[in-house]
Amino acid sequence: MIPRPVRIVAQLSAGVKPMTDLVLPKIDAYAAAYSLPETPIRRALREETERTMEFARMLVGPLEGAFLHMMTRLVQATRVLEIGMFTGYSALCFAEALPDHGRVTTCEIDDASAAVARRFFAQSPHGRKVDIRMGPALETMTGLTAPFDLIFIDADKQNYVNYYRRSMELLSPRGVILIDNVLWDGDVLLEPPPDERTAAIQELNRVVRADARVSAVLATIRDGIWIITPTPFA
Numbered sequence: 001m002i003p004r005p006v007r008i009v010a011q012l013s014a015g016v017k018p019m020t021d022l023v024l025p026k027i028d029a030y031a032a033a034y035s036l037p038e039t040p041i042r043r044a045l046r047e048e049t050e051r052t053m054e055f056a057r058m059l060v061g062p063l064e065g066a067f068l069h070m071m072t073r074l075v076q077a078t079r080v081l082e083i084g085m086f087t088g089y090s091a092l093c094f095a096e097a098l099p100d101h102g103r104v105t106t107c108e109i110d111d112a113s114a115a116v117a118r119r120f121f122a123q124s125p126h127g128r129k130v131d132i133r134m135g136p137a138l139e140t141m142t143g144l145t146a147p148f149d150l151i152f153i154d155a156d157k158q159n160y161v162n163y164y165r166r167s168m169e170l171l172s173p174r175g176v177i178l179i180d181n182v183l184w185d186g187d188v189l190l191e192p193p194p195d196e197r198t199a200a201i202q203e204l205n206r207v208v209r210a211d212a213r214v215s216a217v218l219a220t221i222r223d224g225i226w227i228i229t230p231t232p233f234a
C-alpha cells in the first residue's frame, strides 16, 4: 500500500486541478441525458468515487463515458489500452462495449484507486475483460505488443508526448488514439504557459498537429479530447 502523501502526489502528478466547466454543467447534463445511458454499476462507482476519493473529478463522467463506449464500438475494438485507470470508470466504459473475447489493458500507479476499481470490476459481468497493470505506464507500455484498436491516454500530463509516441507504435492501422484534457480547462490559450503541465499539453497539441502520419480532431467534449487516426489527411 502506497502511503497517503505519496498517493496524493501521484494523483497531483496526474494533473488534477480545480476545473471550471468549459461546457455549462446544465448543457453537459442535457447532452448526457440524451446519450447512451450510464449503467447502474458505473453510476454506483461514480457516486462512491465522489463520496470517498480526493480528486473525484478525474473520472470522465457519464457524457465522455458514453463517447468512449461509442468509439469502442465504432472501431470494433477487441484490444483497448488505457493509460490512467483511477477507480476504473472509463475502463468499465470500454469493457461494457467490448465483445466477450475483448480485453482492456489499463495502467495505474495508485494502489488505493486500483483497490476501488477491482471491487467494482468483481461486481460487473464485464470486469473479467479488464487487465490491470500496476506501475509507471511508460514502463508498462514498453513491454506491450501491438496492435491495440483503441488507446486512451488520461494520466500524468508531463508524459503525454511520450505516451503519444509509444501509442503510435502500438496502434492498429484501423485504430484510434483518444487523449483527454487537451484543452486543460482553457489554459492552453495562455502564453507563456503558467506551469509545466500546461506547457506539456501545449507541446502535445503542437506534436499532434504537426504529425503528417495522422488525421486528428480536437473535440470540445468536456475538457477537450484528441481523436487521432493513423491515416494521413489526403
Ligand SMILES: C[S@@+](CC[C@H](N)C(=O)[O-])C[C@H]1O[C@@H](n2cnc3c(N)ncnc32)[C@H](O)[C@@H]1O
Binding pocket: 010, 011, 013, 014, 058, 059, 060, 061, 083, 084, 085, 086, 087, 088, 089, 090, 091, 107, 108, 109, 110, 113, 135, 136, 137, 138, 154, 155, 156
Ligand atoms: C485522470 S485520472 C484517470 C481517470 C480515469 N481514466 C477515469 O475516467 O476514471 C489519472 C490516473 O493516472 C494515474 N497515473 C498518474 N501517473 C501515472 C503513471 N506514471 N503511470 C500510471 N498511472 C499514472 C493516477 O494515479 C490517476 O489515477
